[in-house]
Amino acid sequence: MQRIVLVGCGVVGQGFLEIISRKRNILKRMGLDFRIVGVIDSSGGVIDENGIDPLKILEIKKRGNLPEGIRFEDVINSVDFDIGIEVTPTNPDTGEPGLSYIKAMIERGVDVITSNKGPLIVAYKDLMRLASKNGVQFKFEATVGGAMPVISLVERSLAGNQILSIEGIFNGTSNYILSRMEKELLPYSQVLLEAQELGIAEKDPTFDVEGIDTAGKLVILANAIMGIDAGIKDVEITGITGITTEAMDLAQRNGYAIRLIGEANREGQLKVSPKLIPRFHPLALDGTLNAALIQTDLAGEVFIIGRGAGKIETASAILSDLISIST
């Protein structure tokens, strides 16, 4: 039996609780028995060493927050657990609160899974060192490309290959906006409003449309699968807000799409910028999809495509990390 603590219980955290409950039988057949022994949100928490019913937590969250009184410190100090799942909001400048939570759990000697880019962007190397010093596993598949399993693809299926370069679409919001602009020849401002109404873009879309989110994911990929020691300041970033309908139209009439592309190569160059993409190129994608074109020394080109975000999709990446840690 593996005892789990869930830190953060928003979209992704609740998605995780939902699928852990839904997949209980399949997991059992795989010989896996997960027990939730603690859940924390921004104002409180629940702990029970005998196991918490995920559906009960979902019920409580439907109505509001978890009962006040229990804090992360209480969990760290008084609950026995094996795996911590950290899914609090991203802060790309400080990594907090996730960074402190992850460090505390690693130092406690438990394996950690996160979907939060912040701590990795700020302190990738430190966290890896800390994890290896404490002999624990630290997994973060959900941080890049959501359900698109790019990290495990490289780590497991392409093991032994050297990664020469990666080019990809890592931000569904920008990709949605650009592909809508192209199809309808509508101005950026109008498509942004539409995306906000649909819940695809946030109220403040800066992170997504200025390329910062993509840059963060690129930094994680560079560190994790290309062995490049880089931070966000090493990424040359250009966003999509300067792209006009006229430019879109001109590109389209000449057989090109424009998409926000993140790219990393072996020389350590990291760049996020809108690029011209020939219509039939695999990266000329529509909608909120994510994709990556990976150049390897042995396997040649490998292309992967998938859903970059979403409650259940992101939880799927966490579950896959969880199973890989536990088997």
Add this chain to the structure above:
Amino acid sequence: MRITLDLEIKDVPGELIKVLHPISDHGGNIISIVHNRDKSTPRGRVPVKITFEIDRKLFEGVMRDLKDREIDIIRVGEQRLLEKKTVLLIGHIVHTDLTDTIDRIDSTGFAEVVDLQLTMPDLNYPSAALVTVSATGKKELGKALEILKDVGKKKKILVIEPVET
């Protein structure tokens, strides 16, 4: 730049290597070798056609070495403008003197703007241009694009490049 050499060599082992060394010694990148054994000349020599890319400055050294080795050079041909890339510019392109930008590329001698499409929206609104630049080699194309990006930076023009692969 890309060079194609037509040579004739003796039909004995080791002759071809003798020709290739000067090219690789000077950093040339050999793209194709056609060794025409079937078409040997009345003098019993074999025509060879070699295509390679090399830095313009280093080409002289290759020719010197080939001559030192007494290789029969029949013809030297430079292929011009064989690398091409299309970029999209967004900004106040016309106001900022587009011809000046094109001139800067054309005057390099190794690159030219071979196609240009321009949209002209309302005054004071950014326009867009799709520019195709051609150059004598990959490196030269890279340099020409650097010029464009440099102009872009100074004149606040967004330069959108094509994907690498």
